[in-house]
Amino acid sequence: MLMIKKLFPLIFLVLISCSKPTLEKDIITIGLGYEPESLLPLFPLSATASNVKSLIFNNLLKMNEDLVTFSPELAKSYTFSDDSLKITFILNSNIYWHDDEKLTSNDVVFSHNLYTNKLVGWDGLSYKQNIIDVIAIDDTTVVYIFDNKTPFMVMDAVEGVILPKHILSKVEVEGLFQSDFGHNPIGSGPYKLTHWENQQYIQLEKHEKYFNENKPSISKIIFKIINEPVMMVQQIMNREIDMASNIPVIYLDKISQEDSNLEIVNYTGKDYDFIGWNMIDRVSFNQLKDSIKANPQTFIPLVEPHFLFGNKRIREAMSLAINKKLITEKLFSGNADPINKPYVLFGTKQLNTSNQYDISKAKEILTEEGWIDSDGNGILDKNGKEFKFTIYTNSGNIIREQILDILVEEYGKIGIKMIPQKVEPNYLVSDIVPNKKFDALLLGWNAGIKPDFTPLFHRSQYLHPFHLTGFYSPEFDDMNNKLLQSKNITDFNYNLDIVLDELSQNRPYTWLYTKNNILVYNKRIKNVEPSIISPYRYLEYFEL
Amino acid sequence: MKQIINEIWQNRNFKLGLILLLLVIIFSAILPNILPGDPNFQNMEKCYTKPTSQHICGTDNLGRDIFLRLIHGSGLSLKISLTTSLFSVLIGLTIGFISGSSPKSIDYILMRMTDLFFGFPKYFLFILVLGFGEFSLLKLIIVLSIFSWMETAKMVRSETHYINSSLFVKSAICQGLSKSNLFFIHYLPNLAGILISSYTLQVSTIILVESGISFIGLGVQSPNISLGTILNQARYFPYDNYTLIIFSGLFILLNVSTFHFLGDGLKATTNKEKFQK
């Protein structure tokens, strides 16, 4: 006892004397909200993981911020053939992998073959569908051969980072996911992974043989995994980290007021949230799906509409009853914009951010459609059926959970009973959505660089889990086909507008908002320029 | 009977528990029913306010009244733990009694089963079962009770052994009482003390476990409120605002300590009774 009494202050002193880490010269520490699950580019990665991945690997070309043009990266130049069906890429000659092997056109061909291998199941496969073949002419020349002429040929060719043949060819395709390449990646990018401490840190170091003459000036980058947003705030204000991207908006005021050394930048994000309405009757859908298995085309018109949301007017009323402004202002402190149609990054970028909130009109529509509270229990009813529906969202998203809380209130005001359910995402995708067990869904999509609504709304994808709502409109399908067949960018933009208008008229979704990304960083870092593609996209140009 | 009640009444812990129980009943059973207002009502103009006369515990991240949420949440937490404990005590009684009144081989098997359940990493199995599929209160209650009956079973078993050897049971057997009569007339009344005290102690444990599971997001789901889910929100509070953490702590403290005191008091008296024999 006595000994412990004497020892205790000593132990305590030792503990306290561990000085807090201060920011070091030449090292940038970046807070990550989640640990990257893997850095293997072949498999679907979370946004966090692919941001880190982008520092380790390179594409052939780098997409510019306008999302249309490209600048050189691994390839120093590219040329179209005369018939516009071939693109020839000339690679830089001094590219080395992190293990000092030389990167050649064989690696490019190898990577393409991996990406298109059915066994891999790469989720960007649709990019490569137009490519017939990739041929290595010599060590630095690669030719991509295309089937059709589209505005997106370069984008299709350069999608997907280049992977090292000399390492991955030794691994069987089936075992790729389980190989340790995902945790010991060898890339050609400006930084190489040197240390990965489970759920703690990922440490990257400068790649000395990086091909670019502007070699990164910062020698070490440490990604620190901080699961709690509040901790992130605390650590960035304590100078334990230099940069953080998922700071809860409620802290932004506090940060800008209290800490003049921190800079907050606000830049456009890629994702948007929406409510998807189930437009078809579950029972009839499942019966028909089982009985007419062969061809969805034949039974789509036979499926009965949902008793509530099969009606376009009701969907309109449901949209009108949501105060999007309240959500964007309160939950995001204005760092999000209400949207009223699908969010696209490409082409027509101007958003219609008006807040179409009109609760009395919503009520009017519902009354016109025959929904009134005849038994006086506060819930609307029609033909003895109550206006009651279940909305699902994925668990683990605080904002969506809060939105559900808000919606319960708002719909309650006009006599609609909404039952919120949180389930984990894969249960949603594997059971609830394919069997149409929901009435409504609160989810978010990541707007692709190339706008394509086929998986979400086209009838050919009717049974695909991403085709959430059972939306079916022959007019839309025609417009969509026209969009995909556009020969050039102006044509594409024109058709895109028509498609967007058609969708916003039909309201299979109620589009809620698109949120801005926020990056907070210490002003000691210069040249910070976050990009819609990744906040660390230009990290190699950062300076201290 | 009077003597036993007297004895229980004289236990300080029990008396304290009773007084606290009064508070618990007021806060968790009466107030939620008489106080107007919806615990989920949001006033986005007033988020994170500190205690005022209007919101005596302040408001949370969606401008909801914390006090209203706490009394409703504490009500649900109590409902869950009261039912769960009931199930778990029933399971414990069944297993313990069968084990205590069966031949040694069955007794041995059942007791090793109990050890097995003791050995399961409870929280991981909660994660395994509750982390998937839709949430329902029933599922939560069933899972909680399946993994909390063991202590009751052990106590019931040893008490059953004690009753087995008592002469009144031997006499009753000689009088040809049927097994069910024997159980209801002789065993159950004598097990009652243990059952009640382990029930109350169980309630306090289950409140803690349930709030822990809800806290990590696997238990009660919104719009249902439990003390754990409320406390979970504290993680998003600005860190100079202690209202939520303090008040929800007080509520958990009140609920748990009430049943702890009651159970402790009951346990002490039932034990004493045994010594007197």
Place this chain on the structure above:
Amino acid sequence: MNYKKFIYSVLFKLFTIFLLILLGLILLFILIKTIPGSSDIKYISTAFSLERQQELQNIYGSDNSPILVQLFKWMKNTVNFDFGHSTQSGLPVKQIILSSFLPTILLSFLAVTWGLLIGFPFALVSATNPGSKRDKFITLLMVLSYSLPAYWIGLFFLQFFSYKLNIFPSSQLFDIPGIYPSLFSKFTSVLYHLFLPSLALGLSFAAYFYKYLKTKLIDILDSEYILAAKARGLSAKTIILSHIIPNLILPVLSLFSTITPLFFSGAVTIEYIFSIPGIGRTMINAAVARDIPLIIGGATISFIAIMLINTFYDILLVIFNPKIKTEWINETNNK
């Protein structure tokens, strides 16, 4: 003592433990089967869309064998310690789980140390002066620390010591790698980072230890050898060191065997709050990402570890206590 019979009973004990583990594994398997879609997901990343997953399932082939065959396969894999690969990261489950055991065990070990450091002196004071004001005060204090869940204490510590006063780190197990001159400084850094979490957990252990040790101590203090020692005029320190503590070894050992499960899964909430990369945090993350192989592997490995550790405690208990040895042998013979 009858040496042969003792060995026989130990073997019998080990055999029962083996059967129990087997039974536990079957129960676990049944639980796993209640998870929707658990048999479909093998080594295919759950980040894929369902359609892609199904395509891959068709390519790789899915498990449609009868349930008993599946059970047998699962048992076989478990015996071989093969739990498959995480569907999130592709790493072997075994590797992830074993690497996250270390922080948890360290945390729990520190917490138990705190629990004993706080619980034992309090129990001693209460047991030597039952009914005194000090006793009442300590009892009240311990009821408080029992009634406040560890995660509440943790949250409070975090808000006050980390956020407000900023004297303790709020997350991570140690500071940035590469800046440590020696292993020792890394170790102290770990201790520093685990200070608040282990104290929060330790306080709730302390209440439990206190209650248990108090009753045991009262028993010991009432015993005749203590009275005799007092009569011989031994000092309080000598009595504690030479009479009380040796007699506490057995109760403390059996106390430890009851908290073994907590060693693994009791720290879940604390790991969750303080972002400690332990087994609990790993399991929660796995649940969020629906990483079924990881969850199953985590639960199974912990279960087996708990059973083995408890057996170890049992054998220790027997070595320290001849009385239990006879009971054991009796038990064996009566079978």
Place this chain on the structure above:
Amino acid sequence: MNNLLLNVANISLVNRNQILKSNQSFALKDISFSLAENNSISLIGDSASGKTSLIMALLKLKPISSGKIFYKGKDINLFSKTELVQYRRNIQPVFQNYEESLNPLLTIQNNLYYGFSNRLTKKEKLLKLNNLVNLMGLNNNILSKLPFQLSGGEKQRITIIRALVTEPEMIILDEPFSSLDVINQEKLLAVFQQIKSEFKVSYIFITHKIPLIKYFSDSIFSINKGKMQKLENYRAYENLKND
């Protein structure tokens, strides 16, 4: 000679707790005796001589290691369940430790009530109960009391009543006079005699108070360390002890 009621042939009972010791000890060893209807026997023995084990063995509450017990010529080990119940109802024990013989949480009425045959109506049961209480010289209001409110003597008499409610053919009395003064012993003896004549019961009377044996002694046995011996008269026991 009356019909043979109980015939005990060479029963032994091994002490379970000491199974480890290589030399097995017997709680009972090779005990034989028989009892005819409306007859009584006395067993003399010190405490821990195996008396309680014998009672347990007779009632089949403890399994015997060897030997057989015949009831009306039938081996009790071969009894069906209902036969066993009937057998036990016919042989009622009155334990020495009357404090523990009553369920402390039930009223006296409930302690006694459940022993009656199911064929009786509730009214009949209560009537019989009252008669028995009066027979034992107790007040009727005792029925609504709890065991702890009763004096020792009252409790003892209640246990005797309980033995009578099943209308047994035989009662095993284990030290029935242990806590009574001489006057009450006389009274109780009278009651036993009355019961014997009224209900036609046999007694197995276990005691170490030798002077009382004469009242119950169609034959006398001594029991010591699990072994049994037939005595000519009770004086023989004195001699035995002095040996």
